Amino acid sequence: MSRRAVVVGAGLAGMLAAAVLSTAGVDEVIVLDRDELPDGPEHRKGLPQGRHAHLLMTGGLNAMEELLPGVGLRRRLLAAGAHEVSLSSGMLARTPEGWLRRWRREGPSMVTCSRALLDWVVRSAVRDMAPVRFRRAAVVGLTGSAERVRGVRIAAPGGDTDLAADLVVDASGRGTRVVSWLDGLGLSGVRERAVDSGLVNASRVYRVPEGAERFPLTIVQANPYVSRPARSAMVMPIEGGRWLVSCGGSRGGEPPADPEGFLRYTLALPDPIVGRLISGAEPLTDVHLSRSTSNVRRYLEKLPRWPEGFVVLGDALATFNPAYGHGMSVAAFGARVLGRELDRAGSLGAPGLARRVLRGAARSADGAWSMAVSQDVLYPGVRGGRPTPGDRVLTAYTRRMMKAATGSYAAAAAIWDVTSLRTPPTRMFHPGAVLAALAGSPLPPSTEPPLTPGERAVLRGLDRTGV
Structure with a gap:
């Protein structure tokens, strides 16, 4: 019998998982999605945040290029019209502590484009590098048992049908039904946490x-x-x-x-x-x-039992307030965990593979989750959390670091490294970063955006407000 993997969801997490599975030697990879996938960079219903700003950070782009070797993802995105923006020099940012200065030094960057373009470029790259099959279908459940998932159940006009698989990846995003699917296998008690600022x-x-x-x-x-x-x-x-x-x-x-x-x-x-x-x-x-827009964390890795043959990645595992621009990168980190564990196991049926992937993907989401939630709990009317004493200590330090970053390159570089997901949050506590935070900004705060003369002229020429 040939080995088959089924991926539920054709968003970024699903496409990156499909690429990993194909390059790992899986005989057949089928991607299921409710939507008819567009032939170009067009918005689709299954991406509820698709019309809003998405930032592809350095850490996420690096992970995607690792998962899509040889296709030149960054080159493809830029050729399709995406922009590469330097965090140190190509951005005007007014923080709660004032304007960040712009520095003529190397630093992390981010890629900006519409979400529709990003998804289309990634999907095209996966199609070019791997024999992935796409099928429009709505998954309504899992087949198998609490010990092993054997496939998925698909809604059909004449009655539900089953599609067998050696591995199922749930990458269905914010709208996942993974908790009810697991309940159908007799696995209940999933702990969930939602922190909703009402954004x-x-x-x-x-x-x-x-x-x-x-x-x-x-x-x-x-x-x-x-x-x-x-x-x-x-x-x-x-x-x-x-x-x-x-x-x-x-x-x-x-x-x-x-x-x-x-x-x-x-x-x-x-x-x-x-x-x-x-x-x-x-x-x-x-x-x-x-x-x-709420932050939602499903602590699936904490279940005492987990079925073989079933993996959960991307927003189906941890969803973030999109204001922080981390969701796409975390999806790539989870797919990278899948690839590394497949390399180690050498087989879809290796005992414990699914659980190791789940735990690794959860760890890769923890830093972004902490950054998002520790800020969202500070807003009035937030549901699902209040700042703890530890949150308040971290907030005070982060605020001091941000105030220093308005005029200190060392402090700004630490913040850029963490927010771009190029380094873990512990980067903020390296000796050089701590010293920068304690020393503060050597320059006075800027009350005006750091514009060049040409940029200032552009702003004046566009301004119709009289402000």
């Missing part, structure tokens, strides 16, 4: 005005330290000569869906730069809202 995302696409093609990515970050709802906004370059403008507000500070209210929201932020930029830009779409 609402509102996004609109604009044409980049003539002369503003090289204007830096611009972000006004939310402030979790003032006992008020989160409010933030970002102008991000994407493919096709466009800006994707995303606003985010937690419970009580949600952005509106009407165009005039959207602009007023950006202008009312601690710095109105985003509103000033877009006031003179041509909108290309309506404002799109999304409320599916």
